[in-house]
Amino acid sequence: MDSLTAATAESFRLLFSGDAALWVIIFTSFSVSVKAILIAAPFAFLVAFMMAHLRYPGRRVMIAGFSALQSIPAVVVGLTVYLVFSRSGPLGDLKLLFTHTSMVIGQTLLSLPLLVALSHAAFQAADRRVWETSITLGATPSRAFMTLVHEVRFGLTAALIAGFGRIIAEVGCSMMVGGNILGYTRNIPTAIALETTKGEFAQAIALGMVLLTMALILNGLLAFFQGRGVMTS
Amino acid sequence: MKRYFANLLCLPVVLFTALASAGEPALLRMATTTSTENSGLFNVIQPVFEQLLDIRVHVIAVGTGKALELGRRGDVDVVLVHAKAAEEAFVNAGYGVARHEIMYNDFVIVGPPGDPAGVRGMQGAGKALAGIAATSSTFVSRGDDSGTHKKENTLWQQANIRPAGGWYRQVGQGMGKTLQIAGELAGYTLVDRGTWLAYRANSPLQLLVSGGEELLNPYGIIAVSPQRFPDINFAAVQRLIDWFASPEAHALIAGYKVDGEQLFYPVAE
Numbered sequence: 242m243d244s245l246t247a248a249t250a251e252s253f254r255l256l257f258s259g260d261a262a263l264w265v266i267i268f269t270s271f272s273v274s275v276k277a278i279l280i281a282a283p284f285a286f287l288v289a290f291m292m293a294h295l296r297y298p299g300r301r302v303m304i305a306g307f308s309a310l311q312s313i314p315a316v317v318v319g320l321t322v323y324l325v326f327s328r329s330g331p332l333g334d335l336k337l338l339f340t341h342t343s344m345v346i347g348q349t350l351l352s353l354p355l356l357v358a359l360s361h362a363a364f365q366a367a368d369r370r371v372w373e374t375s376i377t378l379g380a381t382p383s384r385a386f387m388t389l390v391h392e393v394r395f396g397l398t399a400a401l402i403a404g405f406g407r408i409i410a411e412v413g414c415s416m417m418v419g420g421n422i423l424g425y426t427r428n429i430p431t432a433i434a435l436e437t438t439k440g441e442f443a444q445a446i447a448l449g450m451v452l453l454t455m456a457l458i459l460n461g462l463l464a465f466f467q468g469r470g471v472m473t474s
Numbered sequence: 475m476k477r478y479f480a481n482l483l484c485l486p487v488v489l490f491t492a493l494a495s496a497g498e499p500a501l502l503r504m505a506t507t508t509s510t511e512n513s514g515l516f517n518v519i520q521p522v523f524e525q526l527l528d529i530r531v532h533v534i535a536v537g538t539g540k541a542l543e544l545g546r547r548g549d550v551d552v553v554l555v556h557a558k559a560a561e562e563a564f565v566n567a568g569y570g571v572a573r574h575e576i577m578y579n580d581f582v583i584v585g586p587p588g589d590p591a592g593v594r595g596m597q598g599a600g601k602a603l604a605g606i607a608a609t610s611s612t613f614v615s616r617g618d619d620s621g622t623h624k625k626e627n628t629l630w631q632q633a634n635i636r637p638a639g640g641w642y643r644q645v646g647q648g649m650g651k652t653l654q655i656a657g658e659l660a661g662y663t664l665v666d667r668g669t670w671l672a673y674r675a676n677s678p679l680q681l682l683v684s685g686g687e688e689l690l691n692p693y694g695i696i697a698v699s700p701q702r703f704p705d706i707n708f709a710a711v712q713r714l715i716d717w718f719a720s721p722e723a724h725a726l727i728a729g730y731k732v733d734g735e736q737l738f739y740p741v742a743e
Binding site: 440 | 503508512532533534535546547548549647648650651654672673676703705
């Protein structure tokens with residue numbers, strides 16, 4: 242019990258004394274995950290819209306496929322990205338392994354199925370007449386798409402936050418393709434994993450608190466964006 | 475800031491970063507073992523050689539088996555590991571240029587203060603392991619193909635024992651984690667002295683067996699073959715290897731102490 246309280250006290254000191262190494266780790270985490278979500282989201286929204294709006298053969302297989310891919314373990318995505326970008330792999334010449342870029346790619350892939358599945362659910366619940374009315378009123382397809390996105394914005398926001406929550410907290414993929422390099426690719430989850438093995442619980446707890454605080458803020462934002470959180474009447 | 479914005483744009487920007495970093499020091503990737511990194515030695519020597527040789531080193535700490543695999547795939551420029559037989563095989567197969575022994579320390583056997591197998595102070599690791607096996611006392615093995623795990627396997631072989639059963643736990647984790655698990659299970663384990671010195675303050679275990687030729691732990695550094703992977707920065711790696719043989723490096727390594735005890739002994743080739 243003593244060690245727990247001591248480590249917690251020390252972790253607060255680390256956080257608020259502006260420990261540079263700690264903040265580099267936090268910055269790495271957020272910069273990688275935000276980029277990944279920004280890349281994945283537009284693509285996911287388009288695919289989800291297509292699945293919800295158009296009728297084409299294989300559509301339902303695609304929906305089931307994205308749903309199933311939500312449960313793919315982060316380490317499997319990590320292993321795949323590793324093998325692809327390893328110098329002996331097909332894209333080895335790009336020399337992307339153990340860089341921020343490869344971490345962004347891994348997390349983009351990791352968040353895609355979740356984003357697609359959740360935003361598909363959002364589009365599916367939308368009224369088809371929103372699209373049809375927009376087109377009838379002379380809107381271009383891209384303009385009509387934006388109207389529809391606005392219509393289902395709460396669902397899409399929820400998808401974004403769920404996707405971000407998945408990748409900001411994952412350790413397997415970042416460890417494998419980032420390499421946990423100090424001051425470069427070390428992010429919050431890989432640092433927690435490492436500090437725990439080293440018995441440095443204070444830093445692990447400090448980073449855990451940052452993650453938890455961010456989760457709280459994100460969910461606060463979600464609650465805010467969802468308005469009053471009741472059905473429209 | 476330049477780097478931040480470059481990253482922001484991501485994919486097309488790899489080229490951009492390459493151009494922007496043309497004036498920066500050469501970047502080397504070194505795969506090394508968790509025991510080397512956990513010991514804290516690199517915190518002392520890395521800033522010195524980076525400054526002196528005008529290189530930047532990204533250290534990737536994994537088990538020896540994985541470190542050599544990263545070398546075989548050309549994902550790193552240089553490996554610094556401790557498993558002599560595996561290193562020589564790595565060089566002989568043409569993946570590495572040559573093995574340079576740079577330093578050594580030794581392994582020790584630690585265990586619970588109660589010492590149910592009665593191995594405290596025994597001369598010879600083989601006898602101690604035989605005692606642990608005979609009493610079926612809990613032994614926690616790295617089980618991760620690391621240098622320490624390879625050493626442990628060799629010791630069991632030399633003692634003519636094939637460890638198996640509920641008392642023999644392979645955890646597949648790094649050295650620090652393995653020590654923690656051994657502590658929680660009140661079991662024995664084999665650990666390199668560097669990690670042990672760094673962790674013993676937080677561990678309920680005690681050092682029970684040490685000394686003897688068979689427990690020596692030599693560290694080697696190997697440049698990954700530029701014939702096999704032409705984009706390896708061999709010149710910079712060679713400068714680094716030469717530095718490890720310098721009197722300055724020897725003084726730094728010999729002078730690195732934890733709790734007043736020397737962790738590594740430099741080797742003059």
